[in-house]
Amino acid sequence: MLVTGLAGPPESRTRESAHVIVCGNEKGGSGKSTTAAHIAVALLRAGHSVATIDLDGRQLTLTRYFENRRRWSAKARLSLPIPHHFHVPPAYKETVSAAESEEFRRLTDGLADIENSHDFVVIDTPGSDTFLNRLAHRIADTLVTPMNDSFIDFDVLARIDPISNEILETSQYANAVREARRERRSADNSILDWVVVRNRLSSIASRNAHRMDACLRNLSARIGFRIAEGISERVIFREFFPIGLTALDDFEAHVLGTRPTLSHLAARQEIRQLITALRLPTDAVGRRRADIRRQFLETSGRPLLLPDIFAK
Template sequence: MGVVEFARRDPAPADVSIEGEHPRRVVADVARRPHHFEQVITVANEKGGAGKTTLAAHIAVSLASAGYRVLAIDLDRRQRSLSRFFASRDATARRLGVGLPMVRHIVLNQTSGAMLFQEIARAGPDCQVVVIDAPGADSPIVRRAIAMADKLVTPVNLSFVDLDLLAHLNPVTQDFVSAGCFAEAVQALAETRAEMGLAATDWIVVPNRVRGGAGGKMGEACLAALGRISPRVGFRIGSGMTERAAYRDLQLLGLTQLDLQHIPSLPRAHTVARKEILRLHGELQLDAPGQVRVRKAGLVPA
């Protein structure tokens, strides 16, 4: 599984509006509220259980371990899983008396776009990167989190049911027919960003919970389908994360495999799992922490 080249995409339908809100309105709202982060990484997929919170937590910890100042924002105010992960992390570090790379974290309790920008400015004035964990649903605030993303990370499970949100496929040939509901929404925002002269969002779809040997025949077929969808919809494909108890079991403690090197009282890190996290981090293609400026103005023009 390698990173697939990003190619030109088919245009999204012109009339994609969400809950009566035109994408132009969403992007205009984002563009007129400057934020100071060099990189906004939004982890989103309308599908629940795809691994958004898991990936957001691992990305945030990996970036903090590499020396970035990171703010994590949990947009899921019902489940609060990302926030609970980081609260457990703080508690684990205190209880074990170990120093861990820390991530500032907040839950957004309001649903307005204005609050998102206000909270980002309030909670992380000196942070370089913000990682936003979106709930598995469409809403005005999720649209804004996608519209403001420099990097959009979408975990998908290798099942045709999950791929349907990215693209409708011919059921016999599994060829691309049209964009799925989530992809349509992302495309509409991306096109609007381009129309408004803003830099393109780098969209990375990450196969998650891949079972051994790329998930057998069905996994292989889904990966092949993803490869066909990618140029039509406009994302690149990350190498992916396998299904591992080694990820899940540490989540309760707010830890990742990267943290075990700091905690001699816990078992040693799982080498392959550690490599997968670092590979995902590398595939985000961020500048090194020393080169990341704290941005003065808003979104970067194209």
């Protein structure tokens, strides 16, 4: 299991284990791969060494994203930052336990090669409950859960009363994250920072958007995650995939293959705001926040020292 480490430019610190960012949600189509690619490129452009792992052995969307990026970089003669990437193919064995053991071995072997040589590891997970998906959640330092701004996606986190919007019960996925947090705290006394990212937000306020906002804030206070705004419903994010570009890359015509638009600039601003909201330990402020969190963990198990007001 990876141990939480402080991240920063390589020349400014002694390297420790990488900070692990997992993009996880048991519902497909929520934007996990797009979010993972943008986080990885943002960190690369900030001067950090980044590795990416694709655990969706069937779809391989993140793998294809960086393959397209490498191909377009060569074709357009561009120098695009690309992370060290590998994927874990599904194992086919006679028993489920044997297959899971083989997948575990493949993942741990891959992690052993990168965890001490990179500042960040970004993991993309499948939109289903799999062994590797559960394992990734248990080694995460930061869990990013993208979700479309819809009650269909909200149902992955919790069930609500349709009239009062009261939270009736948390979902299986939310309970699984809670269990992953408990196991991580027990294993190495670390806190899993959970951020739910609202994707495909409409630019027009609606009754549904207000209800969604209220329910998310209610659930956030109940089970302990932070809320961030992510990717809007923009066609350009779909256009980026075939050439492997992100909203953080240059927008000259020879880079995009077309003239940039205002939508490109708006998309870049969205991604920058998302990266800021994740509060990753990328600078002095982030490292100081990580230090405070670690100090809190070290003292949280000790009894409080209070003045003895009953002393004679």
